[in-house]
Amino acid sequence: MSIDFDLSDAQRALKSTAREFAEEVLRPAAEHADRIADPQQAFAAMRPVYAQAAAAGLTSMFLPREYGGGGSSQVDFLIAIEELCAVDPGFPTILLVNGLALMPILWHGTEEQRERWIGRAAADTTGDFLAGWVVSERGGTANFDHPSPLAGIQVVADLDAGTGRVTLNGEKHWPCNAGGWDLRGADVNVCVVRTDRTVGGRGGLGAVIVERDTAGVEYEVIDKLAHRTCQNVTMTFRDVHVPEENLLAVGDGDLLINRNFTWSSPIASIAAVAVARAAYDFALKWARTFTGGGSAPIIHHQAVGNLLSDVAGKIEAGRYLSWKAAHYQDTHPGEGHALGAMDKVFCGDLMQSVVVDCMRIVGVNALDRKFPMAKLYREASVFSLYDAGNLAMQRRRAWGVMADPAFSPDTFSDSSSLPFDRSMEGYGIVTDRR
Template structure:
């Protein structure tokens, strides 16, 4: 069978280098930043780490070599992501969102857009460039493909043909990176917008590139309980004008959203695995040394030993599922939507319970902030909620693919490419407008 889980020499070095960077560079800064009361101060505190990450190529390793990127495979990117997220999952989210903002240009953008923005991101070795992925809205976007124009995406982009511009009105809630280091905007924000006020989500959505310094955009930082080392904001658009050449995916914004979150799914899944791994690492060491007042370490107790064995198995299962999803994305040009969604939802839900089980092993001491468990528990709460959310869009996309006549249980096993189409959308949407 052509299945090999052995890492190459290059992958082992990538993993070792990423682990060293995470422990020596990321950890001390992230620990201080996480404790800062102001969320924007916490994000800005990570700038020196971002600069070193850029110098090492982590900020552009997933971008194509053709435009100056590292050309890394998805599997390679996951190896690095696991090491970074095991120390702090917030900071790698900044890298992930750069990808969410730029990768759609490969499929939906013009060559000029690709050369300008992907090339600029890849050329940044100083750690200045940021890109924002701007989709979510305050009312929620789980029904972004809703058949009614009154539901789903409500950031409207009206075409001013006389001036060759689109004019944006509305609000976005939760976009990451979008405010930039100084709250004057990321270098570019890819915004999913409604370009037709009369049609539903399968026909009316597009995307526009809003460049830093564009007048009419306001940013307000969201104060989060976790992932404090990345930035999330509310963006308000009041008569924001962008050139018509900044438009992409006209009428196909729905496909852009679905395909993009398939790309990010195993990355988010591996981030959850990494946090669980960190909790397991601490709980295992604790169990081997802590006696609980007994005559020997608690790992000698059957209940603890059995629970640790289950925890370890779940982490291994999650990791390999994410590797499989990443492998299929590489092999199928991104068209691995069922396994992608599975990897994110399975790991996001399961790893949350793994962290809690590790806390049970540590006991009441897990609540002591001098130990890492309290932070890991906070961080684990994020994974079922972000990146489309496990209760909604990620599972809906998997559902839509599975409902297609071309899908069979062998599709995932065999790694077959199954192109995502509009016919796979709309499953689970509450179509009645009241």
């Protein structure tokens, strides 16, 4: 059979290396940073860990070898990310967002842009390079493909042909990495903007590369409940000027957003699986040793055993769905929009139920901050909300693909190719699609 869940020797070695890094390097730094009250200081405290991750090749393993990257498969990246996220899901988000910023340059950029930015990121072994993905806005991100120019993305990019520069105005809310380690900006921020004020999201969007220290950009750090080891900001543009050659995907910003969130979906999904795994690991050890005042460890009670069985099954299912979504992308580059969306929704939602069930097993002691469950409960709140929210954006991305006549319930089980096009966009944003 072509279906094989065995890890190769190289993948086992990658898993072992990532787990060792997570336990020995990431854990002590993340535990310290999570307790820092100031969100920017918490993020900055992770810079030494990021430097070690860069030296180990973790920050560029997903980039193509032709530009100096590790050339890993999507499945390989998931194996590493799961190990990191089982210790702390915030820090690996920095790596994920590096990819969200750089992959659009790979897909839509000029060769000069690829060599400059992807090559520079891949060559970084000291942790100096940071990239930001700037798409979210306070009002309309989920409706980025709305037919009205007054809905969706509202940060505007006006091209002045006479000067050869683009002027940006507006506000982005929640971009990750964008402020950089010192709030002078990431080395490169890839910002989705409205390049045509007269048309809707399909045709009216593009992206622009905003470099570090660009004048007129302000960054305000968001103080978050969880994922405190990564940075999110409000990013404000006031007559910000960038060179015209920094534009990419003009008129195709909607396709860029869809492909980017498809690329990231299995990564965010395996991160959710990792948090569930961490909760399960603690609850299982607890159940094997804690008696609750009885004569035997509570794992011998039917209610606890049944609940642990359900938890374990959900984690295995989530991991294999994530591997499937990643493998489909490796097999069919640029495709898998519906499968990625289903994976993100399934894993994000199941992880929350797993963490709560594990807290029920541990009991009131789960609230004690000296144990990991309190932090895992906070982290669990993130996954259905970020990386294109589960409630609407991810589900309607899958909906649009399934409405297409070319889609079949066998599409993904048969690993059949199903290219994504604009006819699959727009579902759920208007009441009349005629």
